[in-house]
Amino acid sequence: MQHSNCSTTSCELLLCALRFLRDFPPAKSVTSTVCENLPQVPSEQQTLSVGPPLLQKEEYHTHLAVLYLEEVLQQRAAAGGQGSEPSETQTKLRRLLQKSDLYRVHFLIERIQGAGLPMESAILHGKLGEHGKALHILVHELGDFSAAEDYCLWSSEGQDAPCRRHLFHMLLAMYLHAGPAAHELTVAAVDLLNRHATEFDATQVLQLLPGSWSVQLLCPFLTGAMRDSIHARRTTQVAVGLARSENLIYTYNKMKLKGSAIWLSDQKLCQLCQNPFGEPVFVRYPNGGLVHTHCATNRHTTPSSPSPGTRT
Ligand SMILES: [Zn+2]
CATH class of the missing domain: 3.30.50 (Erythroid Transcription Factor GATA-1; Chain A)
Structure with missing residues (x-):
């Protein structure tokens, strides 16, 4: 891969091809004509979707991320550090980094270093399973609590419930660890609990919380946790009842067979x-x-x- 040697002109050409392929994906003949003359970089949509195995390649995903990254860096240089809102390309870069599992994470972390892109850096650390590092960037560097909550959700997508629970507990511990002096983080902790009550183990949470917190403050969390716990109990009771009746049927059949x-x-x-x-x-x-x-x-x-x- 020659990402570092990619000239501006060829990058622009590739981006044009990229947009063209994205905007006119069904025309097979047109696509093949374009692909004959241009390096074969698929559109983001084509790359991320469960498309032909041909497109599910590491080099395409890495290359696409590098193209987005270069455009983002150019846009930032042109804006002279003005405007904190992410551009369209930056949003696409973030989405690609979040959704794809094929690109070379270490390579992109090196490329991104010192570029002042903490959100992208957090996503990349998350891809390496360094959730503590990722959450630390989002909470302490960016102070973006809703991004930290989103992080817990998207990075545990497709994983089991304990994995998601672990991330939410990690985030809560980070908020609480700052102590009561960090008022902003205390508020974030209360909001986190009240918004995602079902993601937490209520017993563990109650042991972590400072004794000075009022019950009223955590009313939505406690109600949610209680409802969840009652629901789990009732579902288990139904499952036990069904298993018992199934067992009874088998016992009856066994007795019938043994009877003669x-x-x-x-x-x-x-x-x-x-x-x-x-x-x-x-x-x-x-x-x-x-x-x-x-x-x-x-x-x-x-x-x-x-x-x-x-x-x-
Ligand atoms: Zn025999």
Whole structure:
């Protein structure tokens, strides 16, 4: 990859191609004509979507991120540090960094260093699993609490509930760790709890909170946690009830099968090996078929052997 040698002209050309491909994606013949003459960089939409495997390549994702990054840096240089709102390209860069898992994170972290892009830096650290570092940037460098909350949500997308819970607890601990002097962070902690009550383990939270906090302050959190806990209890009760009734059905079937006597004589042969029974120990299948215990065990370890029915 030659990102660092990418000249301005070729970058502009690629961005034009990028926009063209994005704006006119269905015209296959046009796309192929463009691709013959230009380096093959897919549009962001094409790259991020579950598209052809051809586009799910590390080099495209890294290249696209570098192109966005270069344009963002150019825009910032032109604006002379004015305007804190992210430009359209910067928003696209952030979205790409968040959604894609294919680009080279370490390479982009190096490129971004010293560029004054803390939000992008936080996203990249998050991609490396350095959540503490990422949240620290968002909370202490940027002071953007809603971005920190968003971070917990998007970076745990597709993961299990404990992973998301871990991130929210990490953020809460960061707010509370600052102590009561950091009033802004205390307010952020209360808001976080009240807004995302279901993401927290209420028992753990109550142990962390300062004793001076009023119950009224945390009313939405406590109500949410209570509702969640009651819901979980009721769902579990339903599941237990269903499991019990299923168990009852199986017990009934078992008793029915055990109820009738089975006669074993010298004339009876094992349905699998066709040999007589030497001992009064056997396996009976629901269809009445009798087999040696060792034959039944062998049949279960060798699936290709003949089947006399389902084992009881
Ligand atoms: Zn047998």
